[in-house]
Amino acid sequence: MQADPFKSREPEPPAGEAELIDKLVPLVEALIEKPHLTGTTYRDTHAKGHAAVRATFTVEADLPPELQVGLFAQPRTYPAWVRLSNLNPTPQADAKKDLRALSIKLMEVDGERLWQSEPGARTLDFILMNGQTFLAPNLQVFYDMEMAILKGGLSVPLFFLTHPAVFLTIARSEKKTANLLQTPYWSQTAYAFGDQAVQYHLQPHQSATSTLPAKASLNFLRERLREDLGRQPAAFDFMVQFQTDPVKMPIENPMVAWDPQLSPYRKVATLRLPVQTFDSPAQMQFCENLSFNPWRTLPQHRPLGGINRARLRVYPAIARFRHEKNDVVFREPTPQDPSF
Numbered sequence: 001m002q003a004d005p006f007k008s009r010e011p012e013p014p015a016g017e018a019e020l021i022d023k024l025v026p027l028v029e030a031l032i033e034k035p036h037l038t039g040t041t042y043r044d045t046h047a048k049g050h051a052a053v054r055a056t057f058t059v060e061a062d063l064p065p066e067l068q069v070g071l072f073a074q075p076r077t078y079p080a081w082v083r084l085s086n087l088n089p090t091p092q093a094d095a096k097k098d099l100r101a102l103s104i105k106l107m108e109v110d111g112e113r114l115w116q117s118e119p120g121a122r123t124l125d126f127i128l129m130n131g132q133t134f135l136a137p138n139l140q141v142f143y144d145m146e147m148a149i150l151k152g153g154l155s156v157p158l159f160f161l162t163h164p165a166v167f168l169t170i171a172r173s174e175k176k177t178a179n180l181l182q183t184p185y186w187s188q189t190a191y192a193f194g195d196q197a198v199q200y201h202l203q204p205h206q207s208a209t210s211t212l213p214a215k216a217s218l219n220f221l222r223e224r225l226r227e228d229l230g231r232q233p234a235a236f237d238f239m240v241q242f243q244t245d246p247v248k249m250p251i252e253n254p255m256v257a258w259d260p261q262l263s264p265y266r267k268v269a270t271l272r273l274p275v276q277t278f279d280s281p282a283q284m285q286f287c288e289n290l291s292f293n294p295w296r297t298l299p300q301h302r303p304l305g306g307i308n309r310a311r312l313r314v315y316p317a318i319a320r321f322r323h324e325k326n327d328v329v330f331r332e333p334t335p336q337d338p339s340f
Contacts, residue, residue, distance in 0.1 A: 052287035070300030131173035134254035179210035
């Protein structure tokens with residue numbers, strides 16, 4: 001496997017983290033199963049998929065040496081899938097406040113992965129949200145929040161009463177969104193970039209000109225996406241933000257926003273969504289069956305921090321759980337798939 005130049009700099013995980021992750025896996029499975037005893041078993045988050053759309057991801061030519069790392073070492077265009085979704089674990093009307101996700105699955109990527117769901121797969125994933133910060137400061141608080149949600153009743157308000165910063169973060173992050181192609185997205189958690197740490201950022205080329213419909217349909221974001229991509233292409237700048245101050249830009253507390261005034265975003269690639277249609281029944285089912293994991297990446301881009309360490313165990317477990325419940329084959333796409 002390729003060398004991981006950041007690994008020697010990363011502090012040891014806190015005591016008890018592995019045991020906490022062991023408990024988190026069945027907890028998340030229970031959260032998935034509780035509202036979906038019959039019918040489709042959705043994800044624990046990102047349950048409502050708006051679309052899986054075709055895309056290309058082009059690494060910039062003539063990057064300065066400090067940006068020529070891993071995936072970005074050479075200019076190249078990768079075929080990709082982009083899944084757009086709402087965060088809420090229960091599909092709900094698009095007009096409601098929520099976080100929105102944009103996940104990218106590159107294909108035909110060379111090199112060994114830190115984790116991959118099947119031998120020989122050449123996919124690489126990025127997961128971004130339209131809020132800059134994660135919803136909990138560490139893994140223990142996240143576990144406690146998920147446990148409160150599972151118990152229900154007074155457990156949820158009691159949790160937020162004892163964790164006001166989490167409540168305020170969620171309240172500020174959840175928002176109404178008028179257009180999925182006109183909003184910026186962030187990785188929220190940190191990743192290695194060679195021997196440094198970064199967060200990822202997507203900045204849309206499209207100006208934020210859309211407004212909320214006066215009478216929004218349940219799926220107006222998908223309808224607006226279908227209209228926009230049926231008429232013209234869309235694009236985003238894919239950017240990295242280097243950690244320049246470990247105190248003000250922490251790795252282990254993803255509830256702290258990394259201020260671009262401390263470290264500006266730097267473009268390394270362009271994500272392009274061509275004109276297309278995407279809402280056939282087969283492609284919508286494809287959207288539902290896709291699975292993403294930030295550990296499906298090269299060693300130079302290893303996910304950092306406790307939340308990401310938990311994802312290494314939790315994401316594969318819940319993906320298998322969901323696919324087995326839905327009787328769906330769990331596999332990675334290729335550009336040769338008919339859907340592409």
